[in-house]
Amino acid sequence: MKVYKFGGASVKNADAFRNLAQIVQNHGGSRQLLIVVSAMGKTTNALEHVFNTAYAQQDYNQALQESQDYHQETVQALFPDASHPVYEELEHLFSKLDATLQNLNRQTNYDQLYDQVVSFGELLASTILHHFLQLQHLTNTFIDSRKYIQTDTTWREAKIDWDWTERLIKRDLPAILEQQLIVTQGFLGGTNNGLTTTLGREGSDFSAAIFAYCLHADAMYIWKDVEGLLNADPKYFSDTVRYAEISYQETVEMAYYGASVIHPKTIKPLANRLIPLYVKSFLNPTGEGTKICDCRYQKLAPAYIIKENQCLISFSAKDFTFISEKNLGTIFNALSELRLKINLMQNSAISFSICTDCNEERLQKLLKTLQDQFVIHYNTGLILYTIKNYDTESINKVVANKEVLLEQRTRTTFQFVCK
Template sequence: MSTDGIKVYKFGGASVKSAEAFRNAARIVKTHGGERQLLLVVSAMGKTTNALEQAMDLAYRQQDFEPEYQRIKAYHEEVLAELFPAPDNPARQRVAQLFEVLHSTLQHTSPHASYDMAYDQAVSYGELISSALLHHFLQDQGLANAWVDSREYIKTDSTWREARLDWPLTERLIKRDLPPLLRQQLVVTQGFLGGTGEGLTTTLGREGSDFSAAIFAYCLDAAEMCIWKDVEGLLNADPKHFPDTVCYPEISFQETVEMAYYGASVIHPKTIKPLANKQIPLYVKSFLNPEGRGTKICDCRFDKIAPAYIIKENQCLISFSVKDFTFVSEKNLGTIFKALADLRIKMNLMQNSAISFSICADFHQERLQRLIQTLSDQFIIHYNTGLTLYTVKNYDAASLARVMDGKEVLLEQRTRNTCQIVTR
């Protein structure tokens, strides 16, 4: 890993889930990062985002969110008390203030407002709180750092929960303010969050903290970016499903982009492009074993690499047929694609025959019903839910047999390097 130039470290929820995790993150910063020229991007602690989603959903439906809110608060206060025993410590006061604002935000959540807009305003507090906590803890450890509100730098439109970046403005703001700060000290900021011109909070999509880190790395012309995970590096499969995983020591930007596109959980799909555009190497390393080699993602080429297994559960297979049994034409496909885009339904797989067109997508009950309402006048629509999509990159006969064994295959599609299989 580089010792010159700016570095960007991203700490995910698992790496800041407890007091000991914060201590470990501080050790990593001291040992590997140094005291300046390092920007830290922090996710919400542990499973806080999931808990905030539940609290916000209750608030939006005008139900009692207080028990869920108190659980979230108690979890953070337990970590605070362990890291900052003195009750008058500034960290405890700062976090208490943020929880007060979160509580007020939940109280004033209106069912008449956009659900997704309300989501962004409330769920964003996970990152605001965790980054404030890390900022104060590093200060206590003798590591001078500035806490920066990423919403003032990552500027977006108002596409709630999937905000689109204003790259020119974002780059101009980051280049203007952050390099002088980084020459003097560390900078701590939040992943996942952006801000509109009107001062409202947006989010970049679930697991968007990786993308946030890549945005900062790109705009700062960083020497490298590192994501600290609870795995040894970029694995060829999820160890919960495949016990004999392989860690790639080095892999190309292109290969990683394709794996992310198909749903590999280690890297957010939008992360790689800005790094590849400026040839900024990305390291994936284990916060449990910081001295380990990890994976380097860069501009490299290999003749053959281990097959990658990517699993997406809770899938829905949707088939469209023209009502008069004519062929599915380009015009029909255009109508379907427009409806999918309008409802923000991402196709994980598509396949067409002469008289039908099928897609596999993540299952969202509300979006599926709206899709059926939109297109049922023109198409006969059938769907199956509760399915699993397997994607095998760089497949061979053995790897395909491994995922198909004992399963009912509803749809299969192969290209030269990739096979996708929908199973029940």
């Protein structure tokens, strides 16, 4: 039994859908395969724009129409028969989306409303994929992942109710998989009162891992536009190296530091059941890719990880006393409440500095919360570099000609923040 996860790039247009179907036919088989799919292309970004426009009580119709046209164009290329039921289902989903936007209650939590709107991207893509695979004689059942992945109401970053989720998945899905494929959505969860939640940006990897864990899958596959797990982003480095095999622990650390290939939460459920994860290229399906598993090795090529749009914040006590554990507790509580994740931290006698993803709204709330107790300085628009398994050559390679504002190293990891 296998779980395949296809991201937005692998369903960005009609040709991509055809390629996906070919991969399923050649490598996946006709049963014991659950397919998790993301929203098409940049649809999530587009729906974020539609939502924010509607939330600001501005005219969102043109932006919504552009998204509908994009999906309609793909459907028309895949389904020549205009009477095919996929057209009606697509129309129904967009009507439902429009109704959701028209009835936004601005008294309701912003993040809760966000989840109800942005989730339509995955519903649209999975509906198209379900029907197209049927057209290719790949019999499959469409399931709504919101009815199986049960979560709390931490909007935009929902936490999984593992016991209830596993019970629901085991109750229904194994019997279906004995007969045919299953198509479902990534990124989405549901509450016990029927509201939609999301699992965080790029959360479709995590969704696939949840299904793999609950179904005791033999393997999980993530299909990307790269040849596997690379030691650096090809956008920034021309001499990347593919890892043929890498451990769960090493991958978790790389994901934590910001490596974009794997969502940080994906590995833990797979490691708990020793389910191997294969990162493969949908552009070259026969390529070796990368196997992530419980393995050991002598030495790994240094991994270079870049996080842009960072904010460096420094706190000092107003009375020039030392930064104490009590001070740190106050700062950490504020960060936790505002869901600001620390990417790097460092303290001296009289100051404490952190590097975090720059979220202007949350940053201003943090300043407002702590400004009475601390002198706070911050810089935005920064870049955080992390080198895993560094050596002198790898450090010299990235530090040269950069203005370093803060740096830190451990036995295996070197990090620095620069302009």
